[in-house]
Structure formats: C-alpha cells, structure tokens
Amino acid sequence: MTPRPILSSDELIARAIEYAGAGRKRTVAVAAAQDVDVIGAMAQAEADGFLNGILVGDADKITAMAGDESIDIDRLEIVDVKDVTAAAHHAVKLASEGKADAIMKGFLPTSSLLKVVLDKQYGLRGKNTLSHCAVLDIPGYHKMINMTDGGMVVKPDPDTKFQILENAVMVARALELSPVKVAVSAATDSFSDAVPHIPSDINVVIPQAKEKLGDIVIQGPVSFELATSKIGFEYQDETGLVVGDADIFLMDSIEECNLVAKALIQFAQAVFAGVIVGAKVPVSLVSRTDTIKNKKASLAIACILADYYDRNKVWQ
Amino acid sequence: MEKTAQMTIPEVHSFEQIVARAKEKSATKPARAVLVDTSNAEMVTAFEKAAGEKLIEPVSIADAEDANKAATVALQMAVGGEVDLIVKGGFPHIEFLRQMLDRTVPFVGRGKLVSHIGVIDTKQYGKLLFVTDAGLTVQPDLKQKLALIQNAAGFAAKIGVEMPRVALLAAVEVIYPQMPVTTDAAILAKMSERKQIKGCLVDGPLSFDVAIDMAAAHSKGITSSEVAGQADILVAPTIETAHGIYTAMSLYGKSEVGGVILGGKVPVALASRSDSVSNKYRSIALAVLAS
Numbered sequence: 360m361t362p363r364p365i366l367s368s369d370e371l372i373a374r375a376i377e378y379a380g381a382g383r384k385r386t387v388a389v390a391a392a393q394d395v396d397v398i399g400a401m402a403q404a405e406a407d408g409f410l411n412g413i414l415v416g417d418a419d420k421i422t423a424m425a426g427d428e429s430i431d432i433d434r435l436e437i438v439d440v441k442d443v444t445a446a447a448h449h450a451v452k453l454a455s456e457g458k459a460d461a462i463m464k465g466f467l468p469t470s471s472l473l474k475v476v477l478d479k480q481y482g483l484r485g486k487n488t489l490s491h492c493a494v495l496d497i498p499g500y501h502k503m504i505n506m507t508d509g510g511m512v513v514k515p516d517p518d519t520k521f522q523i524l525e526n527a528v529m530v531a532r533a534l535e536l537s538p539v540k541v542a543v544s545a546a547t548d549s550f551s552d553a554v555p556h557i558p559s560d561i562n563v564v565i566p567q568a569k570e571k572l573g574d575i576v577i578q579g580p581v582s583f584e585l586a587t588s589k590i591g592f593e594y595q596d597e598t599g600l601v602v603g604d605a606d607i608f609l610m611d612s613i614e615e616c617n618l619v620a621k622a623l624i625q626f627a628q629a630v631f632a633g634v635i636v637g638a639k640v641p642v643s644l645v646s647r648t649d650t651i652k653n654k655k656a657s658l659a660i661a662c663i664l665a666d667y668y669d670r671n672k673v674w675q
Numbered sequence: 676m677e678k679t680a681q682m683t684i685p686e687v688h689s690f691e692q693i694v695a696r697a698k699e700k701s702a703t704k705p706a707r708a709v710l711v712d713t714s715n716a717e718m719v720t721a722f723e724k725a726a727g728e729k730l731i732e733p734v735s736i737a738d739a740e741d742a743n744k745a746a747t748v749a750l751q752m753a754v755g756g757e758v759d760l761i762v763k764g765g766f767p768h769i770e771f772l773r774q775m776l777d778r779t780v781p782f783v784g785r786g787k788l789v790s791h792i793g794v795i796d797t798k799q800y801g802k803l804l805f806v807t808d809a810g811l812t813v814q815p816d817l818k819q820k821l822a823l824i825q826n827a828a829g830f831a832a833k834i835g836v837e838m839p840r841v842a843l844l845a846a847v848e849v850i851y852p853q854m855p856v857t858t859d860a861a862i863l864a865k866m867s868e869r870k871q872i873k874g875c876l877v878d879g880p881l882s883f884d885v886a887i888d889m890a891a892a893h894s895k896g897i898t899s900s901e902v903a904g905q906a907d908i909l910v911a912p913t914i915e916t917a918h919g920i921y922t923a924m925s926l927y928g929k930s931e932v933g934g935v936i937l938g939g940k941v942p943v944a945l946a947s948r949s950d951s952v953s954n955k956y957r958s959i960a961l962a963v964l965a966s
Contacts, residue, residue: 497927499927500927513853513854582922583923584918584949588949590948612913612916613846614912615916617883618882618919619916619920621884622920622928623923623927625883625884626924627927627928648890648891
C-alpha cells in the first residue's frame with residue numbers, strides 16, 4: 360500500500376476520523392477524569408467521531424463539572440473511582456486487558472500516572488525509556504516536525520538518546536512518513552567542533568540509528584534553523600537531505616526541546632500534538648493552556664499510534 | 676477575581692526606535708565600521724545600505740578578498756581604536772571566534788566574557804525580547820551565566836530598556852535538585868533578590884510561557900515575581916537553546932531580529948544564516964548603539 364504521509368494537524372485529526380470510520384475506532388481511558396479541560400477535550404473528540412471514551416474518576420465531580428460547562432458527556436462511559444491513584448490503576452488495567460487502546464492523564468501529576476503505567480503487574484512496559492514527542496505543525500513549515508524530548512528525560516546519555524529516537528521513529532511510522540528524516544541537534548551547525556561532549560553523543564547515536572533503524576536519513580549536528588530552513592544554506596558546508604526538511608528533531612536536552620517548542624507555540628501559532636511513547640499504549644496529556652485544537656490533535660495522535668501498534672502487532 | 680498585573684513597557688520597545696536612535700547617535704559621532712568578508716551578498720547589501728543612510732561610516736580594509744586576513748586586520752583595527760564596530764559577513768563563525776578569542780590580539784580583555792545577544796521584535800509581545808547566548812557560550816556555568824546577565828542587562832539599559840527583567844529559562848518553574856539548570860537559576864534569583872546583581876531584576880527558573888505570558892505565570896501560581904510574564908531578557912541554558920529560540924522567532928514567529936557580540940573591544944554585528952537583509956541591517960544598528 361502506498362504510504363499516505365500525515366503532514367499537518369488537520370490531516371492528523373482527519374486520519375483518526377477515517378480510521379474510526381473504517382471500524383477501527385480506538386478507546387481512550389482517562390485516569391482521574393475530574394478535570395474540566397480533559398472532559399471537554401474527550402467530549403469534543405468523541406463528537407468528532409474518532410474515539411470512544413472511558414472517564415475513570417470521581418463520577419459526582421465529573422458530572423458536576425460537565426454540567427457547569429454544558430459539556431455533553433452522554434456518550435462517554437463513566438467509571439466511578441474516587442481516589443486518584445486507584446483511578447489511575449483502573450485506567451491502566453483497562454489498557455492492559457485490551458479494553459482501552461490509549462491512556463489519558465486527568466487530575467493527577469504526570470509522574471504518578473507514569474508510575475502506574477510502568478507498574479510491572481500490568482505488563483505495559485516496552486523495552487525503551489518513556490519519552491515525550493511534541494509533534495508540531497508550524498505555520499510556514501511544509502510538514503510537521505517531531506521535537507523530542509522536552510518532557511521526560513532530563514539528561515539523556517547516548518543510549519537513552521537512541522531510545523528516544525527509536526520512540527520518535529515509531530511515531531513517524533504511524534504517520535506513514537518514508538523515509539523518516541532525522542536531524543540531531545548539537546550547538547549551532549557551524550560551531551560543532553567547539554563542543555566536545557556533543558559530537559561524542561552524535562557519534563554514538565547516528566551510527567547506531569543507521570544500523571538499527573531502517574528507512575531513515577539522519578544527520579547531525581544540525582541547528583533548528585538548518586533542520587527546517589534552507590535559506591542561506593549555500594554559505595555553510597553542511598550537505599544532506601535532511602536540511603530544511605526534517606521530520607524528527609532529536610534535541611540535546613529537555614530544556615532545548617521544551618523551550619524552543621514553547622517559543623513556536625507561543626509566537627508562531629504552532630499546533631502541537633503531544634504524546635508519551637515507549638509503553639505498549641500511548642499516553643496522552645493536555646495542559647490547561649492548550650487550545651482545543653492542540654487537545655484534539657494530541658488525542659488524535661494517540662489514537663493513530665494505538666492503531667499502528669495494533670495493526671502491526673508491534674508489541675507481540 | 677484577582678486583577679492581572681500589567682506588563683511594564685520600556686521606553687524603547689521596537690526596532691524602528693533602535694534604528695532611529697542608532698542614526699541619531701551616528702549623526703553626532705559617525706560609527707566607523709569595518710566589514711569582514713564580502714562573500715555574503717546579503718550582509719554586503721545591508722552594510723552598503725547602512726553606509727548610504729549614514730548609520731555607519733565604512734572603513735575599508737586593504738586585501739579585503741582574503742577573508743582570513745581581513746578578520747585579523749579588523750580585530751587589530753578595533754584594538755588600535757581605528758574602528759567603532761565590526762560587521763561579520765560570510766566568514767565562518769567558528770574561524771572568526773577563534774581569532775577573536777586569541778589572547779595575543781588582544782581583542783578581549785582579561786576576565787571578560789564575550790557573549791552574543793539576539794534582539795527580537797515580535798509585535799505580538801509589545802516590547803523587545805533579548806535572548807542570550809546564541810553564539811558563543813556553549814553551556815554556561817553559574818559564573819558565566821552571571822556574566823551573560825550583566826552583558827545583556829548593560830546592553831538593554833544602553834539602548835533604553837531601564838532595569839531590564841531577566842528570566843532564567845528552564846523546562847519547568849520548580850526547582851529540582853536533579854536539574855542543575857533549575858538550581859543555577861534559583862541561586863541567581865536569590866543573588867538578585869539580595870541586590871548582588873545590579874541594574875536588572877532576575878528571576879528563575881521560568882519556563883518559556885511563564886516568562887512571557889502573564890496569564891500562564893498566574894495559572895502556575897507565580898504572582899509575586901517581577902519578571903514572570905514580562906521578561907525583557909531571556910537567558911537560555913545552552914547555546915543551541917538560545918539559537919533555537921532566536922531562529923524560531925525569526926523564521927516562524929513573524930519577528931524582526933538582530934544580533935550582536937558584546938564584551939570585546941568593540942561590538943560585532945553578527946546575523947544568523949537565514950536572517951534577511953533587513954535583519955542583517957538591524958544587527959548593524961544594534962552594534963552602533965552598543966559602540
């Protein structure tokens with residue numbers, strides 16, 4: 360089948376709807392669903408037709424919140440579990456039993472939820488570390504770029520960085536990108552020889568990626584500028600197919616990724632789909648300040664990723 | 676409902692003002708400028724425009740075709756007081772830095788930190804944003820961060836941003852012992868609170884949205900900071916972070932930008948690869964004001 364690459368946040372949501380229409384509607388279980396923003400996003404996504412939702416949490420609070428904000432939750436299933444940790448366990452258990460395809464964070468800290476996701480009794484651990492993918496649709500850039508990791512791993516060593524990349528490549532496969540173009544960040548592109556610690560990372564990650572991950576083009580060190588723009592490119596010595604056309608930007612630190620992504624969200628009106636990858640089910644989280652489109656895109660990417668796992672028997 | 680604090684807008688808050696001020700300054704005392712390497716057509720155009728508009732008084736170098744030699748000569752001219760600023764053209768950044776930091780020149784005084792300051796004018800914010808260091812200090816330690824703050828705050832004050840508000844950026848706004856970026860920021864914020872850092876207000880760690888968006892700051896419970904939601908200066912934890920923010924803003928953030936290296940004998944106008952002629956011209960205006 361010819362790959363149909365997903366290149367924008369609109370296409371992302373449309374594709375999730377298409378899969379659902381083809382009889383592959385995914386179920387998302389919310390852990391501690393007493394959070395009005397999460398309830399709103401789930402109701403919207405359900406109304407758009409791309410997921411079934413199970414709200415695990417304090418039923419009284421959920422109903423009251425939905426009532427106050429006039430959110431129609433009639434078509435979402437509610438499971439009444441008042442304690443937040445117990446609710447997290449319940450949602451994760453649904454996923455481990457195959458009754459949910461993705462998990463969404465509600466009213467509890469991310470770290471508390473992930474601890475439950477990684478709890479051995481549920482068997483949802485993958486072989487890689489958990490990492491966050493921020494798939495950004497930046498107006499002015501001709502495709503989406505997956506910036507990682509700006510949310511999970513504080514200071515990745517080269518092996519962890521490879522795992523973060525492998526997680527991101529899995530998302531790229533789910534988005535049907537081929538070949539996957541990966542830019543690896545380190546200092547500025549013209550300045551790499553003054554940064555001894557970074558090329559050593561790159562010297563580990565890039566050969567490993569070329570050996571183990573098929574159908575990718577990888578290059579580094581590359582700056583954000585070089586990863587997404589060819590302007591002025593002739594003045595530099597860098598060559599390669601990734602320049603100005605990156606699908607994945609593997610960044611050097613949590614700060615770099617988080618800060619540059621937020622600059623793009625704040626000032627470039629970038630729509631972002633965020634998902635935590637590395638477990639056998641995608642974990643979705645949205646924050647209060649996200650726009651409704653961000654929230655829907657985040658849920659859509661979780662559904663598309665879950666669909667990819669299922670169709671390709673990734674974890675079997 | 677608590678009243679949302681208003682952002683303080685400094686007197687100088689746009690590139691139009693910067694360019695106008697730079698021209699005024701050069702009208703009284705022409706800023707003598709030398710261009711290193713004529714191989715970047717956009718920078719040459721920007722330099723000629725600046726000369727034509729009397730923003731600078733161009734000083735030429737014999738042997739200008741040999742960029743390597745031109746850089747040496749330009750730095751020597753700066754040390755000898757023959758030029759007020761240097762404009763770096765297409766000459767490779769790393770080569771230029773190598774020459775600039777060479778102690779035998781001596782372009783940089785002992786104990787001085789040279790740093791790059793990018794200036795961003797996005798009309799969405801309402802005032803200028805300064806970001807540092809996108810050009811030189813790879814992974815600043817605490818002492819270097821202090822120098823970065825002082826270089827940037829001194830420059831901001833010089834162009835008309837009085838008592839600039841300095842945000843020490845991090846991925847989060849809480850302090851985690853396992854994240855040195857956050858602990859460094861906390862130390863510097865405390866130093867500022869104790870008035871150990873003069874001429875600016877410093878706070879951190881602050882995430883990007885909390886630094887520049889008052890509503891985001893308040894939603895995170897940060898209500899008493901003099902910096903959160905209204906930062907003038909963003910100090911990034913690494914060079915690629917600063918460079919990433921600067922280029923994200925110029926390429927996609929609908930911003931006018933310019934950059935300058937400070938801390939040497941004279942300022943150096945330094946644009947990024949993808950900067951347009953207009954933005955390269957803005958870098959020259961910044962160097963004029965810094966001179």
